Amino acid sequence: MFAYFIRRTLGVIPVILGVILVVFILTTIVPGDPARIMMGQRGDPETLKLIRKEMGLDEPTHVQLVKFYKDVFTLNLGRSYRNNMTVIESIKSRLPVTATLAIGAMIIAVVLGVSIGIYSATHQYTWQDYLSMIFSLLGIASPVYFVGLIMVIIFARKLGWVPGTGLGNGEWIYYVLPILTLGVRPMALIVRLTRSTMLEVVHQDYVKTARAKGLKEKAVIYKHALKNALIPVITIIGLQTASLLSGVMLTETIYSLPGLGRLSIQAVTNRDFPIIRGVVLFMALVFVLANLLVDLSYGFFDPRIRYE
Amino acid sequence: MKKKLISIILTAVLIVGLSAAVMAETDKYGGVWKDALQSNPPQMDPAQSTDTKSAEMIYQLFETLVEYDSEGNIKPLLAESWDISEDAQTYTFHLRKGVHFHAETEGGTPTANGGREVTAEDWVWTFNHITSPETKSPRAYFIDMIKGYDAYRNGETDKLAGVRAVDKYTLEVELEKPFAPFLGTLAYNTFVVMPKEDVNKWGEDWNFHPVGTGAFKFESWEQDSVVRMSRNDNYWMKDEDGNQLPYLEALEFRIIPDYTMMWEEFQIGNIYQTYVDDPFYLDAKENYPDTFFELPQLGTYYYGMNVEKEPFDDKRVRQAMNYAINREMMIELVQNGRNTPAKGIIPPTMFGYNEELEGYSYNPDKARALLAEAGYQDGFEVTLQYNTSKGHKRVAEALQAQYRQVGIDVKLQNLDWGSHLDSVERGEAAFFRMGWVADYNDPDNFLYVLLHSDNIGPEGNYARFSNERFDTLTEYARLETDPEKRKQAYQQAEKIAVEEAPWVFIYHYTTHSLVQPYVNNYELPAFGQHANLFRDVWISK
Numbered sequence: 001m002f003a004y005f006i007r008r009t010l011g012v013i014p015v016i017l018g019v020i021l022v023v024f025i026l027t028t029i030v031p032g033d034p035a036r037i038m039m040g041q042r043g044d045p046e047t048l049k050l051i052r053k054e055m056g057l058d059e060p061t062h063v064q065l066v067k068f069y070k071d072v073f074t075l076n077l078g079r080s081y082r083n084n085m086t087v088i089e090s091i092k093s094r095l096p097v098t099a100t101l102a103i104g105a106m107i108i109a110v111v112l113g114v115s116i117g118i119y120s121a122t123h124q125y126t127w128q129d130y131l132s133m134i135f136s137l138l139g140i141a142s143p144v145y146f147v148g149l150i151m152v153i154i155f156a157r158k159l160g161w162v163p164g165t166g167l168g169n170g171e172w173i174y175y176v177l178p179i180l181t182l183g184v185r186p187m188a189l190i191v192r193l194t195r196s197t198m199l200e201v202v203h204q205d206y207v208k209t210a211r212a213k214g215l216k217e218k219a220v221i222y223k224h225a226l227k228n229a230l231i232p233v234i235t236i237i238g239l240q241t242a243s244l245l246s247g248v249m250l251t252e253t254i255y256s257l258p259g260l261g262r263l264s265i266q267a268v269t270n271r272d273f274p275i276i277r278g279v280v281l282f283m284a285l286v287f288v289l290a291n292l293l294v295d296l297s298y299g300f301f302d303p304r305i306r307y308e
Numbered sequence: 309m310k311k312k313l314i315s316i317i318l319t320a321v322l323i324v325g326l327s328a329a330v331m332a333e334t335d336k337y338g339g340v341w342k343d344a345l346q347s348n349p350p351q352m353d354p355a356q357s358t359d360t361k362s363a364e365m366i367y368q369l370f371e372t373l374v375e376y377d378s379e380g381n382i383k384p385l386l387a388e389s390w391d392i393s394e395d396a397q398t399y400t401f402h403l404r405k406g407v408h409f410h411a412e413t414e415g416g417t418p419t420a421n422g423g424r425e426v427t428a429e430d431w432v433w434t435f436n437h438i439t440s441p442e443t444k445s446p447r448a449y450f451i452d453m454i455k456g457y458d459a460y461r462n463g464e465t466d467k468l469a470g471v472r473a474v475d476k477y478t479l480e481v482e483l484e485k486p487f488a489p490f491l492g493t494l495a496y497n498t499f500v501v502m503p504k505e506d507v508n509k510w511g512e513d514w515n516f517h518p519v520g521t522g523a524f525k526f527e528s529w530e531q532d533s534v535v536r537m538s539r540n541d542n543y544w545m546k547d548e549d550g551n552q553l554p555y556l557e558a559l560e561f562r563i564i565p566d567y568t569m570m571w572e573e574f575q576i577g578n579i580y581q582t583y584v585d586d587p588f589y590l591d592a593k594e595n596y597p598d599t600f601f602e603l604p605q606l607g608t609y610y611y612g613m614n615v616e617k618e619p620f621d622d623k624r625v626r627q628a629m630n631y632a633i634n635r636e637m638m639i640e641l642v643q644n645g646r647n648t649p650a651k652g653i654i655p656p657t658m659f660g661y662n663e664e665l666e667g668y669s670y671n672p673d674k675a676r677a678l679l680a681e682a683g684y685q686d687g688f689e690v691t692l693q694y695n696t697s698k699g700h701k702r703v704a705e706a707l708q709a710q711y712r713q714v715g716i717d718v719k720l721q722n723l724d725w726g727s728h729l730d731s732v733e734r735g736e737a738a739f740f741r742m743g744w745v746a747d748y749n750d751p752d753n754f755l756y757v758l759l760h761s762d763n764i765g766p767e768g769n770y771a772r773f774s775n776e777r778f779d780t781l782t783e784y785a786r787l788e789t790d791p792e793k794r795k796q797a798y799q800q801a802e803k804i805a806v807e808e809a810p811w812v813f814i815y816h817y818t819t820h821s822l823v824q825p826y827v828n829n830y831e832l833p834a835f836g837q838h839a840n841l842f843r844d845v846w847i848s849k
Contacts, residue, residue, distance in 0.1 A: 030727075031730060033730055036729060037726045037729070038446065039766075040446060041768075043767070046449075047445070047448065083348075083350045083351060083515055084353075084356075093531055094531070149568060152572055153572065156572070157576050163578070164572075164576050165564065165572075166562050167533055253565050254566055255569075256562065256569060257533070258530060258533035259532075266347065269724065
């Protein structure tokens with residue numbers, strides 16, 4: 001297990017180095033001059049030159065690339081072109097909101113998704129099964145923007161159960177609708193996947209054997225069937241982490257929440273390269289780590305994987 | 309008995325009325341103004357601000373020497389009065405006494421300046437700070453006509469020679485040459501007085517800890533979430549009855565990036581003011597007839613034609629482009645009739661606007677004839693480049709259909725704002741969307757800035773228009789101080805530009821704002837909501 005852990009962890013390093021290179025190339029070749037955007041619609045060339053110099057945009061590309069690698073490894077990602085806040089501070093101030101949303105949505109998606117999926121599989125072709133399938137289909141098909149808007153109209157304006165969008169003074173109630181909105185899609189996916197893999201597993205010989213041994217149905221399902229049925233579900237959870245990171249951009253926009261998604265959208269619009277690079281690197285790191293965790297957990301759920 | 313009864317009733321009515329009036333007076337105080345901004349203001353450092361969101365914040369916290377009234381006329385603010393020398397090159401400002409910088413900020417923390425009085429020396433320091441090359445202010449060039457500007461910027465001198473403190477309350481500004489719209493430029497949100505102690509204390513982080521003299525002081529700024537300000541109890545301004553301003557206890561600007569959500573929040577009652585985007589515009593106008601404010605804005609929406617590129621190097625083609633479109637129909641069709649068709653460049657409420665200007669009416673036959681004359685009897689194909697936005701797309705599609713009728717095949721290409729601006733400035737785009745809203749209320753800000761040959765490229769003349777007579781007229785009007793002569797010069801210059809048609813003149817903007825019925829003393833400024841001040845707004849809720 002240790003060798004497997006080391007092998008997988010070392011595999012992350014070239015990925016990170018590659019991500020840094022890709023982020024740099026993307027932000028270099030994209031058209032649009034950040035200094036120019038900062039100046040507004042009209043600007044005097046003299047000041048523009050001064051600003052470009054300060055941003056380091058007048059240096060040759062290879063010099064900028066070497067400097068970028070150095071900056072990343074010394075965690076000196078610079079300051080936003082737009083408002084002069086350090087990149088680290090910009091990310092730090094937005095991270096709690098995005099993390100709350102993503103973790104909350106994932107907990108809801110996994111807990112409800114797996115539970116409903118198991119229930120559906122063990123009650124195949126009942127009305128509860130059909131109902132959960134219809135809802136999960138709707139969940140997958142509904143865009144985040146649509147779900148968010150409908151939720152605000154129903155729960156904030158019509159029923160008045162939640163105060164509205166934004167963060168208020170940080171009260172938990174403000175997170176309820178965004179977390180539900182963000183969690184709906186991954187939950188629906190997990191419901192469907194858990195149901196289908198469970199159905200596959202419960203028809204396998206070892207499950208029949210477990211039943212033939214006279215084990216209680218609960219023990220058959222939770223002890224024998226579930227562990228094997230969860231492997232594809234774990235894969236989906238890993239992949240959904242990436243999808244959540246893009247989902248937060250929309251959720252944060254609809255609910256006016258100050259998170260990393262909003263920060264990155266604004267940074268792209270304004271060609272705020274230090275922020276774009278910082279956020280993309282951070283998200284890539286989260287994504288790589290999430291996948292690493294998923295990979296490592298395979299080893300736990302399926303010992304055969306460790307010895308490959 | 310009857311008389312006695314009547315007098316008792318009258319006395320009672322009088323007492324109730326009087327106490328209601330007294331109540332109303334005291335009731336004006338208090339309350340938090342809840343507003344929404346569509347994006348996070350990037351700058352609260354006036355020297356670095358270039359956008360309207362930042363401007364709205366800065367106007368509450370800081371103050372300029374002069375300001376615009378709601379009709380767009382200059383009036384005193386921190387300068388009580390001013391004298392202009394005969395040669396129109398020296399402005400002497402008599403400063404208001406008893407104006408203090410904020411003594412506290414951010415939850416009662418004392419500021420570095422300690423709340424001291426503003427003097428002429430502070431203005432000298434501020435002008436030097438803004439124009440210093442080290443500050444790299446994107447708007448310093450607005451005042452490049454001040455004597456010694458170039459020498460200071462080039463490092464030949466260590467201060468801006470043209471700005472001097474005559475005494476504690478008298479500030480003198482000397483210009484290299486007369487510049488008629490000078491006072492107007494001073495009302496721009498960059499040219500506010502700043503306390504050097506606080507600017508120096510915060511250095512690179514000054515943007516996040518603004519300290520000014522405004523009616524409100526800075527409290528907190530949660531990025532992308534909310535900006536909070538509180539009442540400046542030591543504010544110098546009083547209302548007409550001698551009561552201390554401002555009435556409001558605090559201001560809260562939430563960042564709500566989505567207009568649909570902004571509309572929802574307004575209906576819930578969580579915000580008191582909102583911009584209403586389609587498809588809710590007509591609903592809002594109908595349902596809130598008394599609190600829906602709408603007025604012409606000092607701005608023009610146009611399609612620029614690069615006069616150096618084919619086929620727009622031919623004046624007849626440019627004129628045909630103007631005759632081919634039905635502005636009124638487009639505005640009715642895609643904008644709920646809310647903008648004013650443009651005959652020329654200068655917007656209707658601006659000084660120098662020419663009501664008799666003929667402009668281009670919808671005349672497809674004339675457009676076809678002009679095209680044929682220019683050798684394009686079969687029409688031509690051209691790409692219209694615009695910056696990505698639903699509104700621009702709708703206008704472009706409506707006009708595309710009209711151009712097709714005269715044989716011009718317009719392809720649409722949208723780019724994000726940065727890339728669009730980049731390619732337009734470099735003269736790469738032959739046909740492009742653009743718009744302009746005034747920095748200061750003077751035709752100079754339209755005609756000279758956007759069409760003088762000195763400004764070809766990033767400085768504003770994107771159509772690369774060059775006309776000697778036009779240049780002479782606009783230069784003359786900058787120097788001339790007689791309003792009537794200036795007006796004539798601008799009207800002649802505009803006529804030339806309309807005849808030469810470097811733009812398709814499309815429409816003049818209107819601006820609007822919807823407020824809750826319990827908001828009092830709200831006025832929508834001619835520059836738009838971003839220039840609004842909440843000094844005497846009060847809430848009756």
